[in-house]
């Protein structure tokens with residue numbers, strides 16, 4: 001036995017150097033929490049004693065004689081590494097290892113299996129179950145120390161790397177949130193630029209975006225689709241940028257020619273937005289939000305479900321806002337009147353399903369808050 005448990009003072013490396021420095025008063029004792037805790041699980045008391053003698057000078061060693069005792073200890077004691085005997089009565093090492101690796105709390109603790117020289121199959125099974133290394137019995141102090149130190153160092157590096165990845169991921173997430181906010185701000189600025197052209201449609205684009213999103217929520221669309229429809233709503237009228245101000249702001253009746261010019265804004269919007277390939281529906285919403293369910297809309301006279309769904313939603317929200325905001329020739333229409341108009345035009349101007357949802361939203365808006373202020 002004495003041959004096997006050699007005196008390790010020389011091979012302890014860090015500890016030996018620290019002890020030498022401490023002797024001449026150069027270095028403080030390392031903080032207790034900086035010392036690694038090792039759990040040794042072995043039903044053989046002699047093996048536990050040997051392992052403890054090898055490791056105790058460098059590490060805080062905890063010894064238990066069964067898997068159950070090990071779990072009891074782990075409830076109250078964090079450990080950095082487990083040395084695990086494979087052949088144990090009741091719960092053998094494989095079972096213990098399996099449980100540890102299936103448990104989120106313990107799965108990252110590195111496990112080194114303790115095996116007899118002849119147990120090659122067991123060693124293979126240890127690796128398959130997630131052990132990081134194995135040490136053959138009888139223990140050779142040098143090898144045990146080297147392996148334990150190496151695995152602890154690897155585990156430390158892994159944790160540092162993981163922390164670094166988490167830090168970088170957090171930075172990236174923060175950056176991505178900033179970009180999202182910037183995107184919304186840019187789009188809102190664009191939307192207000194469009195609305196500013198027309199002195200009677202102040203805030204129109206943002207309201208259409210909000211109403212469209214409310215419809216999308218009620219229709220059970222995904223979170224991403226709800227976000228997208230908001231953007232689509234914000235930019236649906238961007239084509240108005242290409243319409244002369246004097247036509248847009250004309251308070252008297254438009255001539256047929258002027259009306260034809262107004263009717264070019266969906267196509268102009270489509271041309272501007274079709275390069276925004278990230279959300280192609282933005283261009284789609286701009287092009288087809290003036291189509292009608294009965295096919296009598298513009299610019300392409302699409303009918304029914306040939307009109308893209310997002311455009312059918314924008315169409316309803318757009319008309320609702322037109323009625324619930326001021327015009328040069330009239331004030332905000334009464335809520336009951338708007339409800340009646342949407343119900344009347346269900347299936348002719350509007351997609352019936354979308355219109356039904358809009359009516360539901362109106363009915364829930366008891367104080368008529370959804371209007372221009």
Ligand SMILES: [Fe+2]
Nearest residue numbers: 236237289290
């Ligand atoms: Fe429009």
